[in-house]
Amino acid sequence: MVKAFKMAVAGAVVALAALSLAAPAQAGNGSAVGAGLAGFGIGAILGGALAPREVYVVPPPPPPPVYYGPVAYGPPPWTPGWYDYCARRYPGFNPQTGYFVGPDGAPYFCR
Template identity: 45%
Template sequence: MLERGIAKLKWHWHIGSAVKLGLALLMLAGTTLGTTTNAEAGKRWHRNGGAAAAAGIIGFAAGAIAGSAMAGPRYYEPYRGPRYNGPIYYAPPRVRYMAPPPVYYAPPRVHYRAAPGTPEWIAYCARKYRSFNPRTGTYVTYGGKVRRCR
């Protein structure tokens, strides 16, 4: 039965648990040894009084330097590309022939006027001027002037 338990213990034994066990034993030894005191201090209490303070200051400084080195942000130089090493020459642009756009002309305006005295002319002037007189071929403007219908 005992052999079975040892075999089972070997099978479950991992490196991670060995590290955990070692750390636990180290902490236990540190707390146990740190709490023991001498029963009689005597003259030893006042001897090397500055050594403990110096060790504390040195330890604090070393911790501050190590902490700032690990916690400080990293600075990366931005990429600036290759340096300028003189002019860069390009080929001249190609010459292209562009045909002129086609020209369109508006058709000529045809002005048709009816000949005076014809029925078409009388109908045109009667539509255009309310005061048109077909017997004389004239109309009266708003200013009172009499004009001939064209």
């Protein structure tokens, strides 16, 4: 409804401007300059009335995820402290291979 109203107003302005302009410009009295200024004004009014008012701006993309390095929970592998840690923590720990059997039956390296 607002757009229809704007179009009606713009049409009325154009019609009024067309009626108020003098007949073809006569050389020497500045009518051509006046007609040019009137045309510029009409164009500015129509351009302002027909220009879109709402502009959608796309938000910036989210920042990239932060990755952290692996976390070490126990002492370094193959040290005496590592053997003690793994033997105490995992009852199925095999000191020959460094693996233990997890609850799902799969072997895991002690870390």
